[in-house]
Structure formats: C-alpha cells, structure tokens
Amino acid sequence: MKLGLGPIPLHGTTRRHLVELAAAAVEGSFDSVWVAESRAQGVGGGLAAAAFLAQVVPIRVGALVDVGDYHPLHMAEDIAIADLTSEGKLEVLLRGGSDEHLEVLVAALSGAHLRLDGLEFHVPARLDANQPVPDRLALNPRPAQPVVPIWVLQRDGALARDLGLGLASVWSEDISVPAATGRVPGMLLCQAGIDPRDLLRAAGESAGYFLVAATTPPEVAASGKRLVGPLRMPGFPEWINAQ
C-alpha cells in the first residue's frame, strides 16, 4: 500500500502553508505529497508546484493536473522538466481531457519520433505556411524516470490499460480500489479522518495507493499515525491505534 498526502489545492495556497503541510507529510511517514491545480478556476502550475515541492521534501511528489486546456506536448514538456528537476520523484494524476490528448501525451513521453494524425491533433502539424519543417518530432529532454507513474481520474479502463496509465477514483462507501493496470496500482482519493478498516476493505487483495486530503499539519500528523501502520504493515495490531 502507498499513502500520499493531498492533493493540496493550489488555489490561494501560500508557500508557508504548502511547506508546513509537506513537512508534516514527511513527519507522518507519507510516501508522497500532492498538489492540485484547477484550471476551471484559473489556477494552474500543478507540475511547476510539484517541481517546487520536490526541493522541499525528500519524498515523492505528485500533481493533479487538468488535461484538455492546452497542448499535450506542453504538458509532456512540463512533466519532463518537473521530473528531471526532482531527479525522478514525480507522479501525475490527470483529470479530464480527450482520449487523443492522453494518446499524444503518452506517446510524447515515450521519446518516440512522433507523427500522429488524429481528429484533434496533427503532430507535427506540417502546415503549408511553416514549410520546410521535419515530418516528425521528439520530446527532448525526456523525464528522468523510464516511465513516470501517471493515473487518470474517473475514466474508463480500456484506454488507460492500453496506454499503461493507472486508474484513480474518488472514495465512496461502496467503492473498491480500481484494478491495477500493469505495474501501476489503483488509486483512491479520500478525506482525512477515514477509517483504515474502510480502506483495507476497499483495497481487498490489491496493492492500492491512497491519497488523503488533510488540510492542517496536526490533521496530517494524525492521519499518518492512524493510517500508516494498518495500511503498510500486514498484521498491524489494532490496539496500537486504539491507544
């Protein structure tokens, strides 16, 4: 099981608040700390904020980012540079966007020499006005990790499986952790205060990844203390958390 703090909304978040929460996540033995942009509210910079966080904490960093508002090649470039500056600590959760957005993004991150002709995107466009230009392009530099772990939020599984992306869902009473896709475990987004027994039930036999949205340093510490043992250690005695 993996346990991440967040995603911490970037809307109005100050450096001090973010750094305090991130430090609490390290103290609380979380595996990662995540931020969330919200392009609908005009709040971007999720990947740059993850790059910022990676300089502050020794654990992995993640960003929930909105797909579809800008070119997937720009997103691939942001992911590559955030991963390089963090020396391979980046994880990404994608929200929204078309299938073609995801296809272009994943193809670009692979480092392949691209030539994609879809309904939305022609990469490269090979526009008459720009000639002569190469008929293929490649993202350069590529990320530090051979494959940056990427999840897609609330999406059908077929495309994610084809592209090697993990599946993520928001917690509800009757939900199970989404099935793993390849080596990427399913992810559940939960609120602080959730009972570890509920998460273990939702995980079943899966090796799930849980993101816990705690909003203050004491809440982060309490969540870590309550969840880390039961989720990470098989046979963790319940009486310890009950004390």
Place this chain on the structure above:
Amino acid sequence: MTLRLGLGVFSMQSVPQRPDHYVKLYRDLLEDAELAEALGFDSIWLSEHHFWFDGYCPADIAAAGAILGRTKRLGVGTAVMLLPMHSVEKVAGDAVTIGRLGEGRLSLGVALGYRDAEFDGFGVQRKDRGKLMDSMLPRLASACRTADPAVPLYVGVASAVAARRAGRLGLPLFADSTMNPAELREMLRAYDDAASAAGVVPPSSHALQRDVFVTDDRERDWARLLPELRYMRRQYGGWSFPQAPGESMQDYLSRLESDIEAKLRNLIIGDRTEVAERLREFASLGFDLIVCRSQFGNLPRDLFHSAVEGLGRVRAEVTP
C-alpha cells in the same frame, strides 16, 4: 536608478562537445541558482526552445518552480518564453500560482519565437505570431498585474517593430543580447513614441540581456570560450536564418558565418573593471536590469564558475 544584475540565460543543453545527462544539467542549474543567490545577484533567467536535439529547456516555468523551491531570495525569470506557441490561459494560470509560491520572485519575459519547426509542432503558423502576440499580451498583462503578488511582465524585443508593440501597452522591454548601443537607442525611441501615441505612461527603465564573461586572463579563457560561443551562435543563427530555397550550402554557411562574427563582437569580455564600465554604459541607456549571460550551451564547470564568481564581484561594484 539602481542597477540590478541577473544571471542567465540557462538552457540546460547537452551539447555535442560536452554531453551530460539531463538530471546532472538540472542539478547544476539548481546549484548555480544557490550560487547566484549567495553572490547577491538579483535574479536568474531561463530560456526556452522546443524539440531540439540537445534538449534545450522547453518548459521554463517548471524549472522556475524548482529554483523557487530551492532558493529563498533570488528572483527567477523567463528569458524568454515563446508566447504565441502557448495557451495564454495556461501561462497566466501557471504564473499566478508559481508567483505566489515564490512570494513575488517570479518574472515573465515573453517574445515571439522564430523557429518554424517549433510553431509547427504546436499547430501554429509562424506567420501568425505577431497577431497572436497582439491578442495574447494584453490578456497576459492583465493577469500578471492583478495576480497577488503581481508578476512583472517583460516583452522580449530585438527590433523596433516589437518595441512598438510593447510600447502601446506600456510594458517594459527585455532587449535582446545581440543589439548594439545604436540599435538599442533606436529601439527605445520607437518604444517611447508608440507609448506616447497610445497615451500610456511607460516604465522608466527596462531589462537588457548581454553576453558577458569576466576573466583575469582574457587570452587563455577566450581560447576555451570560442568553440562554445560559436556552437551557440551557429545554433541561433541556423534557427533565425534557415537556408533559403536555391541557396547553395557554401553560400548559406558563409552567410551564417558573417552573422556569427557580428554577434560575437557584442560579447563583453574582460576583467572586473572593464566589464563594470561596459555595463554602466548600457545601464545609462535606460536599463535598470541587465541579465548577464555567462553560460553558453554547457561550459566546463570550472570555467563557468570562475566567470560567475568574477561577475559576482562586478555585481558588488555596480550594485552596492
């Protein structure tokens, strides 16, 4: 007017003469940012290009985020972001967030861009870049002005036409390193005229980028520097002036070579006193921020650090 010195522009290229892994290049960048902060520089500046074989940095706001996380006081700027290739909403949304996390230390420099293959990668016609800039700049300026904290926005220029565009909006300039003093004066006149015609109050000063190398042994360092400078200038020259249809390779290389020679003459190289004097001359034209480029591609670390430390002493002299 107080002169501020910035250090730049960083592009994190794994150049053929000195290939490095990109993890190392970005680790070097973060260490150089710490050094710049320790030496009292005002800011550090990042450049942007796309889909190039040596990995020229394509995402300067992401790199800026990392520097702002690593440092406490140093400003971080883009020099320059190629705005017409981006979504203006994306740039504004990124800048507002990272400006806030950086507690007001982020600046944006934006310019047109010029390499056809980059525009084409993003599905943009290069010939539309001026129109796109006209439509995007006011929106970006508004977002930067109303951000809390505000994000200073500069317009990268290498010509009087581009200066007029900035002048009409009253936005400060980020002048290209390749312009000589006469060209800079002409550009500033065009800027002031455009601002005056538009009825806007222009800023009292602007930013300027120069290639600068501080050395106590000019002859020794020039021998090491020249191949690196030539690589950099050949690359920019090749992007700016591609081979014309029907032009022979020999003619093309000869034309490129003339451009390189002209640009190399703009380099400020010398000891601390000589460099300080030249920088003061440029400042007197109306530039209160001079971004000194001492990183050309991927210089040997000892050579680069010796120049930056020398420049740090110049900074202490010109901006006490």
